[in-house]
Amino acid sequence: MQKRVITAIIVVLLIAAGILTFVNRSGSEDRPGLVITAGGKETLVAWEDVEAAEFSGELVNGKGEVSQHAFTGQELGSILAQNGVELTADAEITAASEDNYAADLSGAEILEAGKVYVALTDNGEQIEGIEGGQGGQLIVFGDPNSKRAVRYLKTIEVK
Numbered sequence: 001m002q003k004r005v006i007t008a009i010i011v012v013l014l015i016a017a018g019i020l021t022f023v024n025r026s027g028s029e030d031r032p033g034l035v036i037t038a039g040g041k042e043t044l045v046a047w048e049d050v051e052a053a054e055f056s057g058e059l060v061n062g063k064g065e066v067s068q069h070a071f072t073g074q075e076l077g078s079i080l081a082q083n084g085v086e087l088t089a090d091a092e093i094t095a096a097s098e099d100n101y102a103a104d105l106s107g108a109e110i111l112e113a114g115k116v117y118v119a120l121t122d123n124g125e126q127i128e129g130i131e132g133g134q135g136g137q138l139i140v141f142g143d144p145n146s147k148r149a150v151r152y153l154k155t156i157e158v159k
Helices: 001-027 074-080 107-111
Strands: 034-038 039-043 053-059 066-075 091-095 102-106 114-122 137-140 155-159
Touching: 034 074, 066 074, 066 137, 074 107, 074 114, 074 155, 091 107, 102 107, 102 137
Parallel strands: 034 155
Antiparallel strands: 034 039, 053 066, 066 114, 091 102, 091 155, 114 137
């Protein structure tokens, strides 16, 4: 009888620990949106706060095939400016995804109108995060191989 009570207590404690772990994990690091780090400051931009406008252009895949896309989203430079980041042409920017894929950009590229965007939809379809829900994708027009089209976009670091 005493062993059953001890076993039941252990099972309840394990279940409670599992629930607490899940609740704590989903509360902080999995914040939906774009985390911008610049000048020692970190800012979260919720996806719904991105002022989405339509833009379109051609992307080139690894095989050299060109495809036309119609997106909604906002220029990265505008997002940075709206969040207090003053970008210079010689700034170094790293965009990283939820699965740790990263691409480097220059401030000059981001400051060039119509070149670098954060897309929320692609051809009318929502761009999803790695675990579903709204996500974002970095779009860099003019890349010969679109390797900097960072899907599951999560962070922008400005140095």
